Every structure is written in structure tokens, then in C-alpha cells.
Amino acid sequence: MYAEYFPVVSDLVHRLGLVALVSMAYGSIIRAFHGPMTRSLMVGLLFGCSAVISMLDPVIIDDGIIVDARSILLALSAPFGGVVAVLVSTTLTIISRILIGGSGVYAGVVGILIIGSISLIFTLVYRPKVYSWKHFVILGLTVPLYTLSIFVLPFERAMPIFQRMALPMLTLSVTGIILISMFLHRERLRVDRVKTLEVDAHTDPLTNLANRRLFDRVARRTFRKAASTGGEVFSLVMIDIDSFKSINDHWGHSNGDLVLIEISTIIRSLVRKADLVARYGGEEIAILMPTADAGEAMAMAEAIRRRVNETFFDFGRTQAHVTVSAGVSTFTSQHQSLTDLIEEADVALYRAKRLGRNRIELASMAA
Template sequence: MEISEIVAAYIRVLALAVLVVYAYAWVIRTVGQRLTRGVAAGLLFGLGGILSMNDPIVMRPGLIYDARSILLILSPIYAGPIGTVIAAAMMGAHRFLLGGVGATGGAVSVVLVALCGYASTFIPRHRVGTGWVRSLLLGLTTISSFIVLVFLPPDIASELLLSAAAPVMLANILGVLLLADLLEREKQRVRMVRALENEASVDPLTKLPNRRVFQRAADRCAKEASNRGRPFSIIMLDVDHFKKINDTWGHSVGDSVLSKVADLIRQTVRKTDIAARYGGEEIVILLPNTEGRDASTVAEKIRHAIESEDLIVGGTAIKVTVSIGVSAVDSDNTNIRATIEAADKALYRAKTAGRNRVELANAA
């Protein structure tokens, strides 16, 4: 391989890397479920390898060099096991279909590089980190792609080993260093953005969504109720005698009580329900597709779970109870504010009736 060919190959890898990074950034930003994200990333890496194979450096008829090994070695890290299998299957099948003297060896090398990349994920992170050391190691690991030489006639294999091994390794190492750096930077950037979004939407004490998140979700439920007739309910919950807890044991214990109550609520409600800190010791819960009677059942489960749990502070068991108001919405009236006020009034009735009880409001 001439120097000009190496430069051309690196430029192609650079262009492909930019495309892959942009597409990968879109995938990790928009696809939430881990398995689906892995599948999408695997399809992306596989497509990148196919595009690279369609614009290769032809070392001799039927023998090509492209960026597939660079993408494959990084697939286990950024696409996961499922994504790696998808990417390897796509690249291996495409290389075999391209034909030529190196078709079989090329397909085998795809599988071997993918396996080597997956094996590298078992190396403890504290030993190699996520920087250039890991990228260099992965770049060197692409030497496993040279398995293709075993499937070639001895004279061709020895000629390629002497003339092309060093340039190919150099291009692979540089490509892995470049692509890994770009992917890692994008991954960290998305992670930072998500962390900032999480801080802006989660109550720091209870780790529950805040009032803003609840309002957005309630607005969506109101729209569903209005357009499709889907009911939903709202639960308002207040810790009984919370001021006494703070006065007796201190505000740090009061914070622990709220945090524990939030944990118990999370364990009791469905994943589709949204429990949010509404203010002070008040917690509001949105239950989509739930009528008032069913919401009252959920509220009673929450009340019982909290009543049954003792919070141990300094060897002393603190008994905590809550009062709960429930209000339901149907397609005839989807006013969120009125529903919350109805739940709040029901909560007040629960408190005046003796606390540690559930009251159901009239339909909003």
C-alpha cells in the first residue's frame, strides 16, 4: 500500500466517523429503552461497515481494506452484545456477498474481531480507563482481522503480510483512536445533558419528579381524557403531624421521613403512575387510565404500606401515617386545577376526620 492510499483510507475513515458519531448521538438521545438502543446502534455500526466496504482500498482483485474492523471492535462498547451481533451479521454477510478470493476469510475475520471486541469489555475499567490507552489496546486488537491471510494462497498471504500489515495496523489504530474519542465525547455530552435535565425535573430530597413534571403529565392525561375518553385520577397525600416530627427529632429526621415515604410510594404504584413532591410534606400522584374507585384502592395500599413501616432513628421507632384525598376525572370534565382542588379538599376531610385515612372526592 502506498502512502497516498493510507492517507485516502484515513480520510474515508474520518468522513465515516463523523457520520457514525452524528447518527449515534441521535440514537442515544432519542431511544430510551436499552435493548432498542442497542439494536439501533448495531444497525448503525453495521450500515457503517457496509458503506465502508462499498468504498474500499483494493489491495488486489478480491482483496479489500476498509473500516469494518474499526467499527466492529468498538461495537461491544457502544452498541452492547445485541448490537454487536447485529453489526457483525450485517458486515459478515455483506463481505461474503461481495465475493473475491478474500470473501470467506473476510467474513471469518468479522466474527473474530467482534469476539475480540466483546472480550475486551471484560477488562476492568480501572486498568485501561476510557481514554487513549483503551483505544490503543482496541486498535492493536484489530490484528485479529489478519485471520483472513490463513484463507489465502501462501504466496499472496506472505506478500500482503510484508507489504500491507504495517499500513493496515496504522490505519486501524488511528481510526479506533479517532472514532472512540468522538463517540466517548458524544456519550459524555448526552450523559451530562440528561443529568442536567434530571436535576431540573427531580426533587433532590425525595428523588420524586417535581411539580413541573407532574403538571406536564397531568396535561397529557387531560388531553387523553378529552379526546379519547380515558379517565385518570389524582391522589393528594400529606404526612400526619409532620411539624411535630420536625420539632421532636429535628429537620434531618423529618427529611428522612419524607424520603422513606417517597420510597414506599414508589414501591406501591405502577410504573406508569407519576408520584411527585407537590410542596412541603405533600405528595401528589397521577394515575392514568384509572377510575376513582380503583384509585382509592391504590391510595389505601399506600396508606397501609406507610402505616406498617417503622422508621428507626437513633434506636427509636417513629410511627408515620398519612392522610389521603382522591379525585377522579372523566371525559365530561377534564379540568386539572379543579381535580387537584377536589383531591385537596378530600385530603382535608381525611385530616379532620381523624387522619390516617383515605377520602374520595366527588368526580371532578
């Protein structure tokens, strides 16, 4: 009795290879696109185009009636791409189904709308940070409801087709969605782990600023670009917390850490988006300011100095006053290396310290 089902199941399983390739392409997309809207759009295009390709090599159930792996792709578009992804993939698939035509075109469009709606509702209802296999079992059992769209056709024609395709589609839906969702989920976890490792490798754990390794790499690249063009200016600001050892000795290292964290927060709130702020070492913070001349860098350093000077740091029952000093250097064609520029900023910083702290010095004025 069920022998006629097996060729349909076999053909559909054969087409799951396309879906497996999609899972690999999905990893590339989430690595390459970081903006939520752009990523969702690209995932939608991936799933939609793959669904279209699937429809170009379908299993023929009856004259004008086709089935393929589109149900899996559309069902997973919302959980792994969001609302925009399911809207994009559903729209592409509907347009393609209309262009393919056949007597089952209306049933096909209705089925696509049902799958897209199920995918969207599933995501809006559960919204978990991490889906489990149980979630996808529920999705897999729900998606075959789209086969009811066949009853858009006259009942006497629709019923035999429904009887033939219902069981294979249920089997394909449950197994395919569970297997492919695990592929996609593992790929997303892998990409997230890589990003976490990259962030950890370039971030100071106390202040969440960039660390010296990242600063040196970006600063070297900026120096090479400026040196090669000869006309692009940039500046460095080296900031040091005044008498930081005394803060640690008098108030304790935990309060010293709080001072460092709060000053880092102040600096982040004042710099431009293009600037790179890094914990350069101990209580020293470096700022790389692309396209900033000496006047702009001095103005930024002064704004930071003033804001810190006006801030009182809460040490439990006591408030403390903390100041910073800074040295500024700006790239010119005379600089032979990034090291020269950093040393100039350090010399200017030490001059500011010698002249009484809580002040800014420009490298060209240092002696």
C-alpha cells in the same frame, strides 16, 4: 521503499469520513433507545451497515483483495454497543463480504471474525465504566492482527499483499480507532449529561420522586387528553403526612426527612407502573393515576394509608408512629380545568384532616 504505502493510507483516511458520520448517528441512537438490548441491537445495525457501506467503496489491494474502514467499525462495536452489537455487526459484515465475493472472500471472512473476536475480548477483559485513550491504543495495536487472515491464500501470493497492507492498516487502525473512539466517547458523555440534567430538572432531590414541575406538565397533558375524548377517566390522590411540623419539632428535621423519604418509598412500592408520584410541596405527595376511577384511586390511597399506619419509623433508640391523610378526586366531564380537579382533591384532604386524620376522603363527599 515505502512510497507504495502512501496511496493506500491516503485512500483509507479518505474513507474515515464515513466513520465520523457514524459517531454522530450513534448519539441519536443512544438518545432514542433506552432499553439495553434494543440500544445494543440498534448500535450493532448502525456499525454493521456502515461497515457494509465501507466495503462497497474499498481500496483494491490485489485482484479480489479489498481493504476498507470496516476494521475500525467492527472493533468499536463492542466497547460502544455491547455483546449484541458486535454479534450483529459482525454477522452483517460477513454476509456482505461473502456476497461481494472475489478470491479474497475466505481471507476477508476470517479477518472479520478476528476483528469481532478482538472487540468482544477487549470489552470482556476491561469492562471499564469509562474507557481512556490508553485502552483504545491497546485496541488499535491489536486489531491489525486481522491482516494475518491473508495467509488463508497461498503463501507466495499472500506474503507480498501482507507486506503491502500491514503498515497502512496498522497506521489506520491505531489513529482511526483512537480518534473515532474519542468522538463516540464524547458523544456518549454529552448524551449522559443531557439526561442527567433532564432528570435533575424533574426530580425532587430528597425523595427522588418527580417534582411539581413534571407533575403539572404530565397532569395537564392527561387532562387535555381526557377532556378531548370525553370518555377517559383518571384520578388524583393528594397525600399529606399528619402533624409533620410536630415530627420536625420533636424529632428534628433530619428525622423528618427520613420519614418523608420512607413514606415516598412506601408509596412507590404500591402504585402502578403507569402512575406518576410527585412531591407536590413540603410534606404533600401527589399521585396521578391514568385510567383509574374513584374506586381504584380510593383503594390505592387506603392501601398507602394502611401501610404507613403499620410502619414504625426508627429514630435511633426510639421508634415513632406516623400517619397520613389523603384526598381523592376523579375527572368528569364537568371539570373545566386541571386546577378544579386539584382543588377538589385538596378540599377532600383538608376534610380528612378535620375529621381526625389518618383517613381518606373522596372529593364528591367533601363539603
